[in-house]
Amino acid sequence: METILDRLRSKLVVSCQAYEGEALFGSEMMARMALAAKRGGAAGIRANHPDDIRAIKRKTGLPVIGIWKKDYESSDVYITPTLNDALAVRRAGAEIVAMDATGRDRPGGESLRDIVQEMKKQEGLLLMADVSTVEEGEYAQRIGFDLVSTTLSGYTPYSPKSDEPDYALLEALAGRLSVPVVAEGRIQTPAQAARCLRLGACFVVVGTAITRPHLLTEMFVKGLEQTDFPTVVPE
Numbered sequence: 001m002e003t004i005l006d007r008l009r010s011k012l013v014v015s016c017q018a019y020e021g022e023a024l025f026g027s028e029m030m031a032r033m034a035l036a037a038k039r040g041g042a043a044g045i046r047a048n049h050p051d052d053i054r055a056i057k058r059k060t061g062l063p064v065i066g067i068w069k070k071d072y073e074s075s076d077v078y079i080t081p082t083l084n085d086a087l088a089v090r091r092a093g094a095e096i097v098a099m100d101a102t103g104r105d106r107p108g109g110e111s112l113r114d115i116v117q118e119m120k121k122q123e124g125l126l127l128m129a130d131v132s133t134v135e136e137g138e139y140a141q142r143i144g145f146d147l148v149s150t151t152l153s154g155y156t157p158y159s160p161k162s163d164e165p166d167y168a169l170l171e172a173l174a175g176r177l178s179v180p181v182v183a184e185g186r187i188q189t190p191a192q193a194a195r196c197l198r199l200g201a202c203f204v205v206v207g208t209a210i211t212r213p214h215l216l217t218e219m220f221v222k223g224l225e226q227t228d229f230p231t232v233v234p235e
């Protein structure tokens with residue numbers, strides 16, 4: 001039988017997320033975005049919040065990597081921080097639950113290892129570790145994560161900041177881990193996505209470059225403002 005990983009291997013997963021206050025915020029909108037991604041050939045969707053996950057599953061039937069971004073005052077961890085958040089994502093229908101797997105303190109003093117052990121009781125579930133360093137990836141594999149993703153590189157205070165995908169982290173993780181490694185974060189072109197596969201990624205997750213039109217618009221606007229060419233005025 002074809003597994004979820006078989007369906008995703010060497011393919012594109014599109015991250016469909018919008019924050020409250022943004023023009024595209026809302027589950028129905030995200031479901032439509034996911035449908036558009038499916039029509040373009042996406043093999044899976046990454047989605048934030050149980051409501052969006054449910055709506056996307058209903059509309060597309062594609063495998064979903066589910067997360068729940070939540071702010072807790074007591075912690076810097078915001079991607080599926082607690083066991084209850086992870087369980088809610090699973091209940092919403094995500095085949096893969098992704099979570100912050102950095103070593104940072106989690107809300108309520110929960111330990112990552114305990115959360116993984118609890119989640120492992122869910123039959124058929126795959127757990128994806130969003131990491132920012134090789135060490136975090138190695139630890140995630142050791143405590144039982146099924147997949148490790150470069151998602152958080154550039155977003156922890158101790159990982160390198162860049163406009164590019166973190167190819168070095170991807171290559172190092174793919175070389176050292178036995179679990180599949182996922183390329184995610186700042187992948188902006190098809191050529192960059194293909195390079196990630198060549199460096200050993202199992203599959204590639206792209207968000208902003210496909211599903212965040214206001215940021216893409218900003219990029220073009222800035223590009224026009226920076227141009228050195230004089231405006232041509234017709235005579």
Ligand SMILES: CC(=O)N[C@H](C=O)[C@@H](O)[C@H](O)[C@H](O)COP(=O)(O)O
Pocket residue numbers: 015017067079151152155184185186187205206207208209
């Ligand atoms: C760091 C963090 O919170 N990343 C989030 C994780 O779900 C999303 O905001 C990103 O859009 C996603 O990882 C895809 O990356 P990019 O949008 O760069 O293609």
